[in-house]
Amino acid sequence: MEEKIKIYIPDFIHAILLNDMEKFLFFKKNGELNKNAFINTLIVNYIERYQDENNRYDEYIKRNIYETFKTASAVQAEELSNKILSYIQLSSYHLLNSKNDVALSLKPTKETAGTIQFIQDYNLHGQSVSNYFRNMFASYAYLSQDKRERIIFKERFDRIEQAIQAKRKIYFTTPNNNRHIASPYCISGSHEELFNYLLCVANGKIYSFRINRIDHVMILKDSLVIQESQAKLFEKMVQYGPQFAIRSDQEICVHLTENGIKQFHSLYIHRPVAINIAKDETGANYYFDCSPEQVYQYFSRFGQDAFIVYPADLRDRMIQQIAKAYRMVHRLNQELEVEKENKSEKISEIMT
Incomplete structure (x- = not known):
């Protein structure tokens, strides 16, 4: 199978596929996204699961057709089941009123040619190849990112x-x-x-x-x-949080100001779980037994509203980071002041 297959999909599904290509590092040597490699990988890895889900729906629908219409033939049940399943897919994936504005070109590889030929021979059930893959990609896109990665x-x-x-x-x-x-x-x-x-x-x-x-x-x-x-x-x-390695049982104490407490409640991405909280007149001490790296990355955004009480090495690292950020901001301010002075001098020269 040498010819390319054109697949037309809605823009919102295309955006998810592009995002996954980038997040999952599907790049060519020249730095461009390797769309064909990604799409072929998606198809060969998802076909069995996608087919099993459709078969379960199909069996359930047919069983109800036979129970409701006692005289329905196998051909009639098959045709009606295909129509119902198609509607369920279009409705579930918000495809009923979506325009298929984006065209993807799929060139089968040696690894996927057999799978794609099987789909064309046995899985279409009256729909076009483009619509079949559109529905498959929509099913994939509606999974969470970590499941798509799997x-x-x-x-x-x-x-x-x-x-x-x-x-x-x-x-x-x-x-x-x-x-x-x-x-x-x-x-x-x-x-x-x-x-x-x-x-x-x-x-x-x-x-x-x-x-x-x-x-x-x-x-x-x-x-x-x-x-x-x-x-x-x-x-x-x-x-x-599995992304942060924990190598020892070590308690971490972070003092938060009242403003820091508000930030802690509003910033949930990578937020560590406190095992204890002790309030005082200036805020509260939050105690953690998670990864020091998680605490460092999370609270580095808080500036003066978060102070690491202990351990000392983590506190010193945070202080150095804040000092580095302060020096960078101070340098940028100085450069802006110099730029303003130069502009003022040029304006004065023009005026005189």
């Missing part, structure tokens, strides 16, 4: 989960061809439903790797090694 990197997920079940170590690479041998604990999605993370032990230390940034996963014959204390820390990571 589809695009299905082989990677399956291999890691197979290693976890077999209690074996894995080999994988990360950007710049960095090589790792690790004991996988689990794959966990972020609370924001954005990305999935491999939680593992490598060289005795706890790590968190974003799934779309690892590659060449291989299962090794060596048994995985995870200490009970490390397993407890992994459970904390799953609870608080």
Whole structure:
């Protein structure tokens, strides 16, 4: 199958697909998005699940048709089921009144040619190839991003989960061809439903790797090694945020002003979970047992409204960051003042 297939989809679905291509790092060597590679990957990894869902709907609809219309033939039931299923899809994915303004060109690869030929031969049920893939992409687009990531990197997920079940170590690479041998604990999605993370032990230390940034996963014959204390820390990571590695049981205390407390309640992305709160006359002390990195990244936006009481190394790091930001702002202000003075001098010269 050499010819390209034109697929017409609504703009809002196209935007989600483009966003996923970028977030999941589907780029050509020249930096452009590799649309064809992404679409082929989506189709071959999602077809089985998408087909199973449609088959379940189809069986349910036909069963009700036979119960309601006792004399309905198999052909009549099939035709009516296809029409009902088509309407359900169009309605569920808000496609009834949507314009298919964007055209995608799909060029089948060696890996997907057989799957696409199967779809054309057996799965269309009277609809066009373009409409079939439009509905498939709409079904995909309505999943949360972390679930879409599981589809695009299905082989990677399956291999890691197979290693976890077999209690074996894995080999994988990360950007710049960095090589790792690790004991996988689990794959966990972020609370924001954005990305999935491999939680593992490598060289005795706890790590968190974003799934779309690892590659060449291989299962090794060596048994995985995870200490009970490390397993407890992994459970904390799953609870608080898997993207932030926790390597020790360490309490963190952050003092928030009244304004800081308001910010804490309004800024929920990556917000750490407080295990205790002690109010005082100037605000409150918030206590955490999560990753220091999570606390640092979250509260670095608060400026003078958040002060890390302890541990000292984290407090010093935050102070250095605030001082660096202050110096940068001060330098920019000085440059603006110089620019204003130069403009004033030029205006004075023109006037005289």
